[in-house]
Amino acid sequence: MKCWAGSQLYVASSRPADVDKILTTCLNKSPFYETLDDVMKDAIATSKVNVWKKHRKMISPSFNSKIVNSFHDVFVKYSTEIVKFVNEAEGREQVNFVLVIWQQTFDAALETLANVKPHVIEERYNAITAFMKFEEILIQKFYKPWLLIGFIWKLSNFYKVHQTARQTFRAVFEKIVAEAHKAYESEDRNGRYVFIVINRPQLDGKLFLPNLIQLSQVKQITLEQILEETCFMIIAGSETTAITVNMVLIILGIYPDIQEKVYQELVSVLPHLEKDPTSEEISRLDYLERVIKETMRLSPAVPFILRYADEDINCGSQLYIISTRPTDVEKILTNCLNKSPFYNTIHDEAKNTLLTSPVSVWKEHRKMINPSFNPKVLNSFHDIFVDYSRKMVEFLESTDGKETTDLTPIIWQNTLDSTIETLTNIKPHLIKERYNAISATMKIEEILIQRLRKFWLLTDFFWKLSSLRKEYQQAWQKGHKIIENILAEQSRSSEFESVNPIRSQRFLPHLNKLNQNKLITHEDILEEASLMSIAASETTAITINIILTFLGIYSDVQEKAYQEVVSVTSCHQDPTLEEINRLEYVERVIKETLRLIPLVPFLMRSNEADITSDPFVFPAGCNFLIPVVTLHRDPEVWPDPEKFDPDRFLPDEVAKRHRCSYLPFSFGSRNCIGLKYGMMSMKVMIAMIVKKFKIRAVGMKSWKDMECDFLIMLKPKNSHLMFEKRTN
Numbered sequence: 001m002k003c004w005a006g007s008q009l010y011v012a013s014s015r016p017a018d019v020d021k022i023l024t025t026c027l028n029k030s031p032f033y034e035t036l037d038d039v040m041k042d043a044i045a046t047s048k049v050n051v052w053k054k055h056r057k058m059i060s061p062s063f064n065s066k067i068v069n070s071f072h073d074v075f076v077k078y079s080t081e082i083v084k085f086v087n088e089a090e091g092r093e094q095v096n097f098v099l100v101i102w103q104q105t106f107d108a109a110l111e112t113l114a115n116v117k118p119h120v121i122e123e124r125y126n127a128i129t130a131f132m133k134f135e136e137i138l139i140q141k142f143y144k145p146w147l148l149i150g151f152i153w154k155l156s157n158f159y160k161v162h163q164t165a166r167q168t169f170r171a172v173f174e175k176i177v178a179e180a181h182k183a184y185e186s187e188d189r190n191g192r193y194v195f196i197v198i199n200r201p202q203l204d205g206k207l208f209l210p211n212l213i214q215l216s217q218v219k220q221i222t223l224e225q226i227l228e229e230t231c232f233m234i235i236a237g238s239e240t241t242a243i244t245v246n247m248v249l250i251i252l253g254i255y256p257d258i259q260e261k262v263y264q265e266l267v268s269v270l271p272h273l274e275k276d277p278t279s280e281e282i283s284r285l286d287y288l289e290r291v292i293k294e295t296m297r298l299s300p301a302v303p304f305i306l307r308y309a310d311e312d313i314n315c316g317s318q319l320y321i322i323s324t325r326p327t328d329v330e331k332i333l334t335n336c337l338n339k340s341p342f343y344n345t346i347h348d349e350a351k352n353t354l355l356t357s358p359v360s361v362w363k364e365h366r367k368m369i370n371p372s373f374n375p376k377v378l379n380s381f382h383d384i385f386v387d388y389s390r391k392m393v394e395f396l397e398s399t400d401g402k403e404t405t406d407l408t409p410i411i412w413q414n415t416l417d418s419t420i421e422t423l424t425n426i427k428p429h430l431i432k433e434r435y436n437a438i439s440a441t442m443k444i445e446e447i448l449i450q451r452l453r454k455f456w457l458l459t460d461f462f463w464k465l466s467s468l469r470k471e472y473q474q475a476w477q478k479g480h481k482i483i484e485n486i487l488a489e490q491s492r493s494s495e496f497e498s499v500n501p502i503r504s505q506r507f508l509p510h511l512n513k514l515n516q517n518k519l520i521t522h523e524d525i526l527e528e529a530s531l532m533s534i535a536a537s538e539t540t541a542i543t544i545n546i547i548l549t550f551l552g553i554y555s556d557v558q559e560k561a562y563q564e565v566v567s568v569t570s571c572h573q574d575p576t577l578e579e580i581n582r583l584e585y586v587e588r589v590i591k592e593t594l595r596l597i598p599l600v601p602f603l604m605r606s607n608e609a610d611i612t613s614d615p616f617v618f619p620a621g622c623n624f625l626i627p628v629v630t631l632h633r634d635p636e637v638w639p640d641p642e643k644f645d646p647d648r649f650l651p652d653e654v655a656k657r658h659r660c661s662y663l664p665f666s667f668g669s670r671n672c673i674g675l676k677y678g679m680m681s682m683k684v685m686i687a688m689i690v691k692k693f694k695i696r697a698v699g700m701k702s703w704k705d706m707e708c709d710f711l712i713m714l715k716p717k718n719s720h721l722m723f724e725k726r727t728n
């Protein structure tokens with residue numbers, strides 16, 4: 001997933017392979033950690049990589065296994081303190097027990113890491129309270145991101161609270177470091193002081209803080225840096241363990257069977273429970289170790305890790321590339337014929353359609369289907385488009401000049417009928433339940449949008465559990481059933497089709513023939529035909545509604561379109577195909593509308609091989625996102641881009657632009673197969689409506705008054721139109 005926080009791009013991945021790459025390649029922490037800069041800028045957890053490298057090298061030896069093993073007695077001592085506390089509070093409910101544990105882990109950290117006897121620092125727990133305050137404020141910075149801006153932060157109340165906590169926090173640690181220093185000064189300079197205080201004569205390394213103090217003597221680290229490292233190390237060493245111990249106790253309290261197993265293991269490994277456990281015995285508590293690991297799986301004390309990438313990281317298919325450079329777009333759309341994995345959301349019931357299939361299936365199907373969209377076949381559709389446009393005109397006459405709200409469903413019924421007739425040869429009225437395809441499609445889109453909003457539903461695991469999936473399948477099945485009925489109808493009329501070569505080349509009869517020759521399966525036909533009937537009818541219905549709204553807003557453009565239609569078409573008859581082809585201005589209106597509101601607002605592809613698009617190389621496995629809307633409104637290409645001006649599509653103007661600066665139907669061999677079909681059908685309907693009516697868009701002065709849903713397709717939400725019959 002990716003998101004922008006101001007100008008910072010955040011990329012989140014939960015793929016182990018990506019995580020591996022990120023954690024091994026990016027050693028710099030994310031700038032988010034800068035929020036802790038004034039507390040501990042140079043600490044090992046927050047520092048820039050150059051400081052981190054140096055410090056980690058100095059600190060690592062203090063965590064070798066000999067030294068860590070020597071901490072056992074200290075851990076036992078402070079665990080005994082916790083047991084004592086619990087004994088005293090036996091049977092009473094514990095609230096915020098984590099704090100009780102933290103105080104003990106804090107003391108254990110002081111003794112093991114700083115070599116300081118905790119009771120010497122009386123006010124030491126103030127550091128815990130102060131750190132909790134920092135955490136609280138840090139969370140506020142997540143919710144109120146403006147607090148990340150330096151000057152706003154410094155003006156805020158949070159800053160004051162933060163500064164007070166900072167003073168308290170640092171005062172405690174200054175004392176701790178001073179105490180460790182005193183111990184160092186009072187011992188001989190061989191570093192043996194370590195052994196005296198904690199009494200581990202056999203150690204061959206130095207504890208964390210004494211080691212740093214010694215290194216400061218030879219100027220390898222500054223005193224300020226020591227202070228910061230100590231702050232972090234003691235807090236990190238105590239808070240995380242306290243939170244995890246508390247969480248393990250909660251888990252044991254919830255699951256008595258697991259608690260019992262832990263107890264049985266303890267009894268068997270430590271027969272004398274009243275005696276302190278040895279480190280060898282603790283290392284034999286395998287089941288307890290598994291419980292701790294499983295607890296940390298479910299509830300990790302550090303729930304996310306932030307890193308900063310100084311350079312590109314190739315994490316395979318999860319890399320998203322967005323380009324608005326027409327030259328890149330051309331390279332991408334011609335070379336990447338595979339759709340992005342994003343299309344898998346549609347896959348469930350429509351895996352093998354042109355729109356969604358992987359390139360191997362797509363190539364075969366597109367080759368089979370292309371002939372059904374050749375010019376001869378398309379031209380044979382003209383009369384059908386006229387028939388259903390006439391029906392639309394009749395409907396608009398019946399509105400009697402009154403306001404209509406959202407015409408799309410009505411237009412859709414007409415475009416669906418013309419789709420059925422053009423692509424299947426069947427008279428639509430024979431398929432009684434055909435309009436169920438409209439409600440089913442609306443359901444499918446609604447569910448797809450829900451999946452995008454509830455993004456966890458994009459994972460197979462949650463999707464398969466979700467009730468939405470069943471509804472989704474049912475909706476597709478409704479569509480398939482209509483196609484089955486059409487196929488049944490078709491088999492009744494097939495004799496007639498075979499004598500008309502053009503009609504037999506139309507989409508469904510043609511695929512049926514291929515099915516008889518075993519070149520495509522029945523299942524694939526169902527999927528392709530369901531998708532095609534939606535792709536052909538919904539797209540044109542929505543676009544026609546948008547075009548009518550534009551004409552209703554821009555009456556001068558409408559007037560010009562009207563003049564063209566009356567001058568080109570004959571007075572009392574339906575337009576002929578030849579006349580429709582001469583409606584150049586109407587065509588420009590449609591194109592300019594699709595520039596400002598492209599129905600498909602972004603295209604997505606992925607590549608199997610590297611692609612060079614100077615100066616970039618897009619490595620294999622990228623996801624490309626082409627934001628068509630942005631390309632269509634680039635002021636470098638489209639002067640005054642928000643102006644609605646059909647003349648941008650005069651041939652001389654078109655010649656000035658890159659061919660990939662305008663992509664309503666995509667580009668290259670995997671473009672919209674229905675480009676010409678769509679333009680023909682829309683031109684006929686627009687021309688016939690414009691000729692008959694004066695259109696008015698109620699309450700709109702500019703196309704920007706249109707509200708659109710912007711998810712899978714751009715759909716207008718608020719078009720109110722009035723159709724007044726022209727008198728002449």
Ligand code: HEM
Nearest residue numbers: 354355535536539543599600664665666672673674677678
């Ligand atoms: C205003 C009308 C239309 C617009 C704006 C439009 C737009 C598009 C776009 C942008 C794509 C590429 C989608 C992608 O890559 O994600 C596409 C694909 C497609 N369109 Fe259209 N379309 C329209 C009408 C039609 C019509 C009328 C038909 C059928 C008669 C149709 C059938 C298809 C099919 C089957 C595909 C998938 C093609 C493939 O991947 O090979 N579309 N359309």
